[in-house]
Amino acid sequence: MDISQPCHWLYRGVCHLTSSRLALMTLLGAMGVHFAHADSMDPKILARVQAATFEVVAAKPVDDNLVYEKPLPLDLLPFQERNDKYYSVGTAFAIGNNRYVTAAHVLDIGVGGLWGRPELRDSQGRIFAIDKVEKFSMARDFVVFSLTGQPDKASLQLNLKPDANTVVYAVGNALGTGVVVRDGLFTSTTPEEQDGRWKWLRFSAAASPGNSGGPLLDTNGKVLGVVLRKSPNENLNFALPITEVMNAPDHVAETDNRSSYRLDMMDTVQTDTFKERFSLPLSFDEFSAALTKAAETFSDASIKALMAKERERIFPNGKGSSHLLYSVSRLQTSPALLTRQTDGDWVATEKAGKKTSLDANGYVMPGSVGRSFLFHLHKPDDLAAADLYGDPEKFMNLLLKSGFMQRPVGAERIQIVGMGKPCQEDTYIDGLQRNWRVLVWRLPYANSFFTTLSLPVPDGYVTIGRFSPAFVAHENLTELKVLTDFVNVAYEGTPAQWNDFLANKTMLPAALKAIKLELDKNNRFVYSSGRMSFSFTDQVQKVGSENVITLGFSYIKDGDKLEWDVGDIRVARDVNGHDWVNVQRHIAPSNDLEESYKSTWSNLVNRRHPYDGISRSESDSTRITAVADAPKGSGQTVLYTSFVGVNGSVPQNSMKNKIDLLNRAVRVTEYR
Numbered sequence: 001m002d003i004s005q006p007c008h009w010l011y012r013g014v015c016h017l018t019s020s021r022l023a024l025m026t027l028l029g030a031m032g033v034h035f036a037h038a039d040s041m042d043p044k045i046l047a048r049v050q051a052a053t054f055e056v057v058a059a060k061p062v063d064d065n066l067v068y069e070k071p072l073p074l075d076l077l078p079f080q081e082r083n084d085k086y087y088s089v090g091t092a093f094a095i096g097n098n099r100y101v102t103a104a105h106v107l108d109i110g111v112g113g114l115w116g117r118p119e120l121r122d123s124q125g126r127i128f129a130i131d132k133v134e135k136f137s138m139a140r141d142f143v144v145f146s147l148t149g150q151p152d153k154a155s156l157q158l159n160l161k162p163d164a165n166t167v168v169y170a171v172g173n174a175l176g177t178g179v180v181v182r183d184g185l186f187t188s189t190t191p192e193e194q195d196g197r198w199k200w201l202r203f204s205a206a207a208s209p210g211n212s213g214g215p216l217l218d219t220n221g222k223v224l225g226v227v228l229r230k231s232p233n234e235n236l237n238f239a240l241p242i243t244e245v246m247n248a249p250d251h252v253a254e255t256d257n258r259s260s261y262r263l264d265m266m267d268t269v270q271t272d273t274f275k276e277r278f279s280l281p282l283s284f285d286e287f288s289a290a291l292t293k294a295a296e297t298f299s300d301a302s303i304k305a306l307m308a309k310e311r312e313r314i315f316p317n318g319k320g321s322s323h324l325l326y327s328v329s330r331l332q333t334s335p336a337l338l339t340r341q342t343d344g345d346w347v348a349t350e351k352a353g354k355k356t357s358l359d360a361n362g363y364v365m366p367g368s369v370g371r372s373f374l375f376h377l378h379k380p381d382d383l384a385a386a387d388l389y390g391d392p393e394k395f396m397n398l399l400l401k402s403g404f405m406q407r408p409v410g411a412e413r414i415q416i417v418g419m420g421k422p423c424q425e426d427t428y429i430d431g432l433q434r435n436w437r438v439l440v441w442r443l444p445y446a447n448s449f450f451t452t453l454s455l456p457v458p459d460g461y462v463t464i465g466r467f468s469p470a471f472v473a474h475e476n477l478t479e480l481k482v483l484t485d486f487v488n489v490a491y492e493g494t495p496a497q498w499n500d501f502l503a504n505k506t507m508l509p510a511a512l513k514a515i516k517l518e519l520d521k522n523n524r525f526v527y528s529s530g531r532m533s534f535s536f537t538d539q540v541q542k543v544g545s546e547n548v549i550t551l552g553f554s555y556i557k558d559g560d561k562l563e564w565d566v567g568d569i570r571v572a573r574d575v576n577g578h579d580w581v582n583v584q585r586h587i588a589p590s591n592d593l594e595e596s597y598k599s600t601w602s603n604l605v606n607r608r609h610p611y612d613g614i615s616r617s618e619s620d621s622t623r624i625t626a627v628a629d630a631p632k633g634s635g636q637t638v639l640y641t642s643f644v645g646v647n648g649s650v651p652q653n654s655m656k657n658k659i660d661l662l663n664r665a666v667r668v669t670e671y672r
Contacts, residue, residue, distance in 0.1 A: 016322075041169060041221075049221050051123070054092045054128075055088050058109060058116050058117070058119070059085060059088060061445070065444070066418065067418030068414050068417065069226065072407070076411065086127075087174055090210060091214030092390060095158065098507065100120065100146070102142070103225075106213040107133075111286065111292055114443075114448070124178075128148070130148070132145060135245075135251070135252065135253075136254070138194075140244050140248065142245050156222065160243050165186070169205060170208065170216055170237065171217060187203060187204055190238075194257070200239065200240065201238070201240070201241055203236070233525075259302065264372050265337055270305055301620065303478055322593050328568060333378075333489060333490050353365070361378075361381050362378050372465065374464055375464075384503060385497070399418075405450070406669075419450070425437070427439075427563075432564035434564075435507045448468060449468045451480060464483060492549065492550040492551070495519050523537060524537045532669060534569075538659050541573055546575070548572070549574050579647060581645075590603055609625065622646050623643065623646075624644070625641050628642045629666045638667050644658045
């Protein structure tokens with residue numbers, strides 16, 4: 001597993017539209033504050049700085065629900081990292097009267113997180129808990145807070161009018177190895193990116209992940225600003241002027257951040273401003289709850305606004321939807337996501353990974369689209385459907401066998417083979433009336449979750465999932481729910497798997513609740529739905545327990561209503577695809593489609609090749625297709641075809657007999 005340090009979701013607009021802030025956290029611990037200093041800083045000033053500067057730390061999780069392929073080689077980690085009980089996530093400093101300052105994004109590591117609450121650690125290794133959050137600005141990226149227990153009362157004085165082209169010192173917990181002091185120049189100011197509401201201080205002193213929230217000092221040890229981020233392409237870093245901290249209103253938390261949002265299935269960007277204000281002081285837990293509620297409301301509104309803005313262009317609406325609406329059903333069991341291409345066309349997109357075989361003919365087929373994983377889990381033959389659907393831990397253990405989740409330790413990546421029980425279980429019904437299982441697992445070491453929505457299918461599960469840093473867990477779950485409407489997959493299984501699946505009515509999609517699919521006592525395959533029915537015996541193709549039945553689904557638009565229903569039924573003789581029968585639904589093309597669609601429809605209506613009931617050789621097999629249960633020239637806008645395919649070379653009269661038997665059994669009720 002590779003979870004990078006992404007921008008905090010509360011800052012996603014700033015991060016996407018401008019340069020990135022310093023990393024929000026570092027997974028390197030520190031055993032107290034150890035100072036290195038530039039030769040030019042006065043030792044007396046350095047002592048005061050040392051007493052007034054702190055690491056921001058968060059306690060490492062005590063319990064780990066993860067199971068690994070082997071013991072973690074923690075000896076590969078540096079001594080202090082593997083022995084520290086805390087993660088070191090940033091820097092803070094004292095400004096007097098029990099007031100401390102750090103970057104807002106440093107404190108936000110604890111918002112909804114799996115680590116301990118953010119705390120301060122001094123040069124002697126003492127830990128101090130946050131008492132109250134006193135002042136907060138997301139846009140300016142600072143927070144002022146008090147502590148429950150007082151460390152030494154040393155504090156830093158402030159310089160509210162810094163001079164450009166003077167020596168400055170960046171003080172901070174660089175790379176989590178202890179606080180260091182590094183010198184450079186205060187070179188200039190530059191307007192804030194969104195609306196020019198203030199000016200950043202730009203400086204050349206080195207800054208590293210972990211420096212966030214530390215002070216930028218002049219040669220007298222006075223604070224000029226709060227170190228926040230670095231320029232990605234040059235050695236110039238950014239600090240917020242300390243005047244912005246002091247002039248901000250007391251006892252207020254405020255957000256005013258432009259934010260950009262995009263969904264995996266299209267490239268449209270929704271830009272909104274997250275603007276919220278609530279009263280302080282609050283305890284950290286109270287502050288975290290208030291900020292989380294406001295941010296979740298905002299992210300939900302952003303997604304809703306994006307979908308509303310694009311309503312006329314989102315499948316099944318708009319010209320770009322025609323190809324999918326008027327094409328035959330996709331029969332692949334590997335899941336795909338419907339995505340809009342640059343030309344506006346909607347297509348089924350998948351990026352398949354390497355198939356992993358499981359015991360008893362099971363397998364995991366991974367894939368991905370955008371930021372989301374897609375999996376098809378074909379369950380082992382000896383695992384009952386009820387055991388799979390009823391045991392999320394067993395489901396995840398099988399999924400993990402594909403090796404997609406690994407924990408980096410030093411230079412090694414250790415495979416995660418178990419995740420225990422999910423921390424969240426729920427159900428969700430998508431817009432196509434399919435029943436998904438919502439399952440969320442904790443990844444404590446990474447302060448993250450693995451969020452999944454899983455669709456029961458006859459042979460196992462289809463899953464869409466995503467790694468979710470704690471602070472974007474709600475947003476990712478909301479987005480995944482939106483994406484379920486765009487997951488395209490065929491349903492496949494043996495007769496036994498289908499019987500097992502169809503018996504559990506509670507998890508069936510609406511389209512399958514009225515389906516009849518069976519091998520009857522006369523050794524006949526029978527299929528029926530509200531649209532059509534057909535049957536066949538061994539005279540057409542061998543019928544038995546080894547058959548593999550695949551249902552492909554069509555998107556049927558009726559005005560503004562979209563119906564998802566079976567559009568293709570394929571029955572293969574066995575898992576190897578030796579011989580197969582197929583009944584397929586076709587629809588008259590819209591006027592905006594290419595001539596090839598219209599030509600195919602004309603061939604169907606007029607029973608021209610290959611829909612003429614005459615056999616043909618193709619791909620080492622003999623095939624025959626005919627139009628079913630519709631009088632020639634009837635003016636229907638929907639037609640069904642019957643198809644028989646047999647491996648090898650078979651005489652025309654034999655194939656004609658098979659297609660006639662099949663065709664006579666097809667009854668299309670949606671004509672009537």
